[in-house]
Amino acid sequence: MKFPALLLLVVAALAFLPACTKTTPYVSDDLRLRHKGADMPIWVRGNMEDRKIVLFLHGGPGECAMCLREYFAAVEEEVAVAYWDQRIAGSASGNADPATLTYPQFAEDLRMVVLLLKKQYPDAKIYLLGHSFGVEMAWQFLTTPGNQDLVGGFVALNGTYSTFDWLHTVQQWVIEQAQTQNDTEALQYMQNIQLRPDNMASVVQWGEWYTRMFRLGANPVWPSDDKAYAFKLWFATPHSKFSQITNVALYDDYYSREIFTFNRRALLKDVHIPVALFWGAKDGIMPIAHAYETRELLSTPTEIVRFEQSWHTAFYTEPELFARELLRFVGEH
Amino acid sequence: MKRKHHRPGRIAALIIWLAVYLGFAHDAYAQNLRLAYFGETLTHYGLRGGMEYTLRHAEKSKSGGRISANDLYFGLTLTLYRHPHNHVGLILAPELGWRHIGKRGGIVQAALSPGLFRSFYEGATWRSDGDGRFERVPLAGQWGFLPGVSVGYGHRLGKAPDAPYSWCLNLHYLRQYPYNRSYLHRPAIELGIIKQTR
Structure with missing residues (x-):
């Protein structure tokens, strides 16, 4: 082989060698869980000195965890964060069947992730941070016997314990906002819906609901509005945008059937670990009234942390306050 | 934290050697050799090596004695x-x-390729038995069928009609099957050198 080709080989080989981890309190570990057809990445990043890991349960369903890492930089300075892309979500690969997108399966996957983190970091304490759908997953997990003592606490950010109770709260929010903003069409649309637990699948048209919610300002800001962030997401992170696009399109059955089965209302009283309800006060996707409804059902002491300048994603709109409050919760528990 | 060494790195070195070998070192049989930067979604960097065999070759004489050519080729990359x-x-x-190689050395090309894909996940992959016991999966990754189409543009390097080297830019659209009972879009870019050996 000629010299230039040999040189190219050496340079390229070095480029392909994965980075080695550092001998500092900061971890940068790439893990993957293979379970029931899904190959789910778990990226653990941050400061492990206090042996505390915040396991981030992303929303969607079908969205991503690692894709939001830059909003957790201040959190990573103090504790470690585990970014887990759930089955058929984010960068998760494999050949998982969309029929496995059920709440019991989500909870089982979460249990496996927690156990894997405990295996990898035996003396670390794990806290759940759920966002939106991630809160549903966490309630399913925490109200399944034998799970909640695996974690040290739960921070719920704008998420629900019951699809019916959530939809009912949203319906009221739309009616109030439509009256305030003089949107007669939205007002009539929502007032004409007789929502009951047994008719949700037939009366809830997702596109119709979300069109009116967003028109009334349910959540006018998204991280993807930031062009620099969007560019990085496509080209410069471990996240795979194409995987996410593929995965998020596989939830038709979930939205037509599974989501309407979710109801952990009666089981919340059994949760005894520390819980905090973080809530964007202006959110119309998961209105703040739902935070107070959630707290009423919990028997464990629960604080509500309001983010007055935020809608659905307080870690994006108020990142410093969000990090401070999250670290305070983790520090206290 | 422990210092870790990953087996995929050693496999990568072997594959890179093969790609370079196919691209530059192995010219006993092929009529064209290729070596290129290959970037999945531009920034997921890589290397592509290949060889080509001309199946049909047709030339046309142009004014000034220049020649344009059309080739149908079979390649392996x-x-x-x-x-x-x-x-x-x-x-x-x-x-x-x-x-198509124009009379001034410009190149336009298109290709179809049924590919075979294998990924190797970075970091450790663990298989769960459902009861909290985990087993490390060696060389964990995913097999896939990866058909694709590409279009490209390039130009001969040098003025002589028989100059052996050309540069070429190919845009690829690939689809990976299966992927969560569906398929995955995989666009890619290839920028490199074609060496004519005969």
């Missing part, structure tokens, strides 16, 4: 790329292509 902290991907792809 081997590609390795890395999506950092996600996976290393290996693609073995036969290719049926058409290439």
Whole structure:
């Protein structure tokens, strides 16, 4: 082989060698869980000195965890964060069947992730941070016997314990906002819906609901509005945008059937670990009234942390306050 | 934290050697050799090596004695790329292509390729038995069928009609099957050198 080709080989080989981890309190570990057809990445990043890991349960369903890492930089300075892309979500690969997108399966996957983190970091304490759908997953997990003592606490950010109770709260929010903003069409649309637990699948048209919610300002800001962030997401992170696009399109059955089965209302009283309800006060996707409804059902002491300048994603709109409050919760528990 | 060494790195070195071998070192049989940067979604960097065999060749004389040519070729390429902290991907792809070389050395080309794909996840992959016991999965990754189409543009390097080297830019659209009972879009870019050996 000629010299230039040999040189190219050496340079390229070095480029392909994965980075080695550092001998500092900061971890940068790439893990993957293979379970029931899904190959789910778990990226653990941050400061492990206090042996505390915040396991981030992303929303969607079908969205991503690692894709939001830059909003957790201040959190990573103090504790470690585990970014887990759930089955058929984010960068998760494999050949998982969309029929496995059920709440019991989500909870089982979460249990496996927690156990894997405990295996990898035996003396670390794990806290759940759920966002939106991630809160549903966490309630399913925490109200399944034998799970909640695996974690040290739960921070719920704008998420629900019951699809019916959530939809009912949203319906009221739309009616109030439509009256305030003089949107007669939205007002009539929502007032004409007789929502009951047994008719949700037939009366809830997702596109119709979300069109009116967003028109009334349910959540006018998204991280993807930031062009620099969007560019990085496509080209410069471990996240795979194409995987996410593929995965998020596989939830038709979930939205037509599974989501309407979710109801952990009666089981919340059994949760005894520390819980905090973080809530964007202006959110119309998961209105703040739902935070107070959630707290009423919990028997464990629960604080509500309001983010007055935020809608659905307080870690994006108020990142410093969000990090401070999250670290305070983790520090206290 | 412990210092870790990952087996995919050693496999990557072997594959890179093969790609370079296919691209530059092995010219006993092929009529064209290729070596290129291959970037899945541009930035997931990689290397593609390949060789081509001309199946049909037609020439046309142009004014001034210059010649343009159309080639139908069969190619075989081997590609390795890395999506950092996600996976290393290996693609073995036969290719049926058409290439037009203009009288001034400009190149336009298109190709179809049914590829075979294998990923190797970075980091450790653990398989769960459902009861909290975990088993490390060696060389964990995913197999896939990776058909694709590509279009390209390039130009001969040098003025002489028989100059052996050309540069070429190919845009690829690939689809990986299966992927969560569906398929995955995989666009890629290839920028490199074609060496004519005969």
